Amino acid sequence: MFDGWIETFTNLLQNPFFLILAIVFAVIIVFGIIKRLFKLALIVLVAFVIYIAYLVWTGQDVPTSLEDVRDTMKETVSSSKENAQETKDAVEEKVEETLWEKFIDFLTGGKD
Numbered sequence: 141m142f143d144g145w146i147e148t149f150t151n152l153l154q155n156p157f158f159l160i161l162a163i164v165f166a167v168i169i170v171f172g173i174i175k176r177l178f179k180l181a182l183i184v185l186v187a188f189v190i191y192i193a194y195l196v197w198t199g200q201d202v203p204t205s206l207e208d209v210r211d212t213m214k215e216t217v218s219s220s221k222e223n224a225q226e227t228k229d230a231v232e233e234k235v236e237e238t239l240w241e242k243f244i245d246f247l248t249g250g251k252d
Contacts, residue, residue: 152158203209
């Protein structure tokens with residue numbers, strides 16, 4: 141099934157023009173991959189520098205080992221979960237209060 145394709149591909153690569161074209165395409169693809177990886181590495185580096193600057197600005201200890209970073213991240217995630225739960229509870233309570241007030245206003249005809 142692939143024998144015809146392999147022969148055609150081999151014949152194309154024997155032609156110097158197509159060989160140069162294939163090399164140029166391969167270089168462009170490799171360059172594009174390296175460029176994207178470089179951008180990703182640069183973004184990660186900038187995020188890390190911002191994180192370190194934040195720690196220094198808030199007066200927190202800058203982690204010196206991977207375990208310190210992991211512990212700090214766990215603390216941050218757990219405190220974020222707690223803050224999110226508190227916010228959710230406060231919003232639910234406020235919505236319930238507002239709906240109850242609107243319901244009472246509706247039943248009384250909007251009179252205070």
